Amino acid sequence: MDQNAVFVHAKWQVKEGKLDAVLQLMEEAAEKSTQEEGNLFYNLHQSQEDENMIILYEGYVDANAVEAHRNSEHFKNIVVEQVVPLLENREVVLMNRLF
Numbered sequence: 001m002d003q004n005a006v007f008v009h010a011k012w013q014v015k016e017g018k019l020d021a022v023l024q025l026m027e028e029a030a031e032k033s034t035q036e037e038g039n040l041f042y043n044l045h046q047s048q049e050d051e052n053m054i055i056l057y058e059g060y061v062d063a064n065a066v067e068a069h070r071n072s073e074h075f076k077n078i079v080v081e082q083v084v085p086l087l088e089n090r091e092v093v094l095m096n097r098l099f
Helices: 021-034 062-068 073-086
Strands: 005-013 039-046 053-060 087-095
Touching: 005 021, 005 062, 021 039, 021 053, 021 062, 062 087, 073 087
Parallel strands: none
Antiparallel strands: 005 053, 005 087, 039 053
């Protein structure tokens, strides 16, 4: 992988009773995100201890690809407008690979 690659770690705490809605929305978001030119991967994970905790792990070729993702219509329409209101908490960390 290129040294310019950027990785995103997003930890979401889904509101009680909203998990099914979030997962349904994220199926479409994941499908569209993996079709982006600069996307390397887009993975969703669920905590074994708390089913309402979702972890997204994403990879992009560079910072411009992350910016393009965040400005995409599907990100704004699905994640920002529909998913975020269903979350108790949302933490996002952008990372560079060390080795």
